[in-house]
Amino acid sequence: MYVAVKGGEKAIDNAHRLLAETRRGDTGVAELSVDQIREQLKLAVDRVMTEGSVYDPELAALAIKQARGDLIEAIFLVRAYRTTLPRFGTSKPVETGKMRLERRISATFKDVPGGQVLGPTFDYTHRLIDFALAAEGEPPRAEAREDFSEETLAAPHVLDLLAEEGLVERPERDDEAVPGDITRHPSEFPMDRATRLQSLARGDESYLLALGYSTQRGYAKSHPFAGEIRLGRVSVEYVPEELGFPVEIGEIELTECNMINQFAGSKKVAPQFTRGYGVAMGHGERKAMAMSLVDRSLRAVELGEEVKAPAQDQEFVLEHCDNVQATGFVEHLKLPHYVDFQSELGLVRRMRQEVESNLAEAAE
Amino acid sequence: MSAQTMQQPARNDVSTDTPLLTVDRLTKLYGNQLGCADVSFDLYPGEVMGIVGESGSGKTTLLNCLAGRLSPEEGSVVYTDRTGEEVDVHAVSEPRRRMLMRTDWAFVHQNPRDGLRMGVSAGGNVGERLMAAGARHYGKIRSAALDWMEKTEIDLTRIDDRPSTFSGGMQQRLQIARNLVTGPRLVFMDEPTGGLDVSVQARLLDLLRGLVAEMGLSAIIVTHDLAVARLLSHRLMVMRRGKVVERGLTDQVLDDPQHDYTQLLVSSVLQP
């Protein structure tokens, strides 16, 4: 009994073997390949890349397989891998205005230069379970699909058109600035917007979703409009020191959301729309939208708004948005705490004794 | 520090010729909005200064600037401490300023919730400033708390109860006890009787007047209530739109107001 309480090496080894066995499941069913996950569970792969902060669909798919589909566990695996990778440098900012679009919508204008492109979206599907999928049939090929790899579809940002008129603030742009790195520097508050965006970009999707939602329900209302959501591929450029000019090192898929929000203006500044920004690797629309709402609410101090809702509170939002940190600390409660508990047990016994003896005295 | 010395603040060893607080051309803006402008005055030891005016006149802004809680755009506030050293409240380092705030000074908020720790017992609330100043004897801290609860007429059996279970008047008296326990020299009060019933107000005013006289406190009291000002303050400043429009001895200002606005204020109270 005593030995069992203390656990041991053997127990851990056995647990690991059992985990491997459970992961595989019924060996009568064909094993899932990493390729299948990458191709057929793309949205899961994209989320793991985004919150794991590594653009590598292959690696993310493998992590999902190893994690038995637990996405936070998969994100954790990717992060632990990422932390060992060497850094070569920082790419040039990607030009999302030159994105080769697969999807691009604006909720603020019926039509925009470059047009609205629905792309692959659940938005207008009826949420009926499709039992045909269980029959493993090939889906019909989409007729309307244009081949974007050949005919590059690019369009300017909708918000840039408004910015021309001064109706919406100009995005801050500084190509020379060296971005902060939250994985290499401890966080300091107040945190600048670029660093906040970095935290939000790897922040937990569901957490940002709930916070973004809370701003819509009156906790820091910002009257948002989805100015533009775009999905597509952008090229990544890097300037090797020895060359001194940018070289394209690859292409990544991104989802970007520019939210337009109300701002009353002040005595010095005419009323103007402000913006919230969100971005995710791969196809991560919910994440990008939620992030843009939270980005905007975190700008409360900068825009002279009263800070009273959780979504406006930098420390609250940013210190709790990382799901790998959060799950670690919540789940660490599983570790033995019997020394601390012993202390508390002794205290409660003592206090109970005191109360009982007081009661006994009072009864006499 | 014993309970005995706590209730009797050290007498000012600074001569009464030296002002306790010298305020020089204090101006505070909110963006383009005027908070208060060009306010100057001296406050002498043992003196109670009333600041009256309607809401929006800038009196609370002025009080916060005087107490170092807001930074003014222009002007200065100089405090003469127990040793006679002059401290420029807004130029001095933050540690020094915060030290002043928790030792020599006290601040009584209109809403006791802003000045109390609602989750901490009454005794803990009164004892906090003592502990911050280094008191480390539980029994003595507790007897000082009881002593001050008695002075402020709070039922002593409530010492371990949280202020959230207290009435508004009791909370305000507890806030006063919490502030005065360390024997401050200068007390800032922001509408100390605001938000209380008339009968509760009278009792609190009586209490405040007694304590101020007994302890020889200097105080700056902001109020929109001329009756409060008359009862507590020696001198009065009348503010309107951020500016001081009239000043003088309390009785003089209230009985023979010179400025149109003061006349309006006084008549609106005295002649319903």
Place this chain on the structure above:
Amino acid sequence: MQEEQNYNFAYLDEQTKRMIRRALLKALAVPGYQVPFAGREMPMPYGWGTGGIQVTAAILEPEDTLKVIDQGADDTTNAVSIRKFFQKVAGVETTEKTEEASIIQTRHRIPERDLEEGQIMVYQVPIPEPLRFLEPRETETRKMHALEEYGLMHVKLYEDIARHGHIATTYAYPVKVADRYIMDPSPIPKFDNPKLDNSPALQLFGAGREKRIYALPPYTPVKSLDFEDHPFETQTWDEPCALCGATDSYLDEVIMDDKGTRMFVCSDTDYCTTRREAGHVGPDAQAVGEAAE
């Protein structure tokens, strides 16, 4: 155990180790002050000791002998897992003997045996900020430390006494270091607090998730907070360790059956084993020996 060839010695790259060592030096220069450091993501979850592991990885040398304990024991699952990790990525000697260890990484305990000069304790810390539960904001707590505004900490102790008649904090009991900083000693029972004071060993604290490092150089005065008339006191037990008969060690309560039979045994397994090997016998040593077989 096979040493892992694909990682740098002790897992972390040398740049990272250098960064952590800098933070450690700063922490030693200002005892009890929480130094922010760029904590890395580790292959263990946050809350599993990533801070302690990073500190150990940064100071570990090939000739070191490492002991890892959790709840005082060498054979608890997390201690086993961390020990294995360092065997794998650093190939260092490990030991269960307190006296043989040059570095002891711990969660929640300090060994009973007196530490010696040259030994290093590495504590795993979940919440490094002792003021956190009184004031949730980091910006405010850092200011409170900077200005030595610690009145609130005593308000908490005052409230304990007012409510319970005594201070009701039993672990992670706050201390004042070298008469300056208030420090969280990590969730060790207050029983262990006196061992922090004036210890000949170097004591390092790592909080991975919160990205803070702090330290106590050897022979630093460490005082547990209290009141003059309610002095700090440690836990005591009415009975000795059931296995080795020790009366001076921290005891864990072990439930023996579903009828509520209990036994108290040393939480420090090395201490207990060493005593039994030296011939000390507790009242229930016989019965337990049988139960374990």
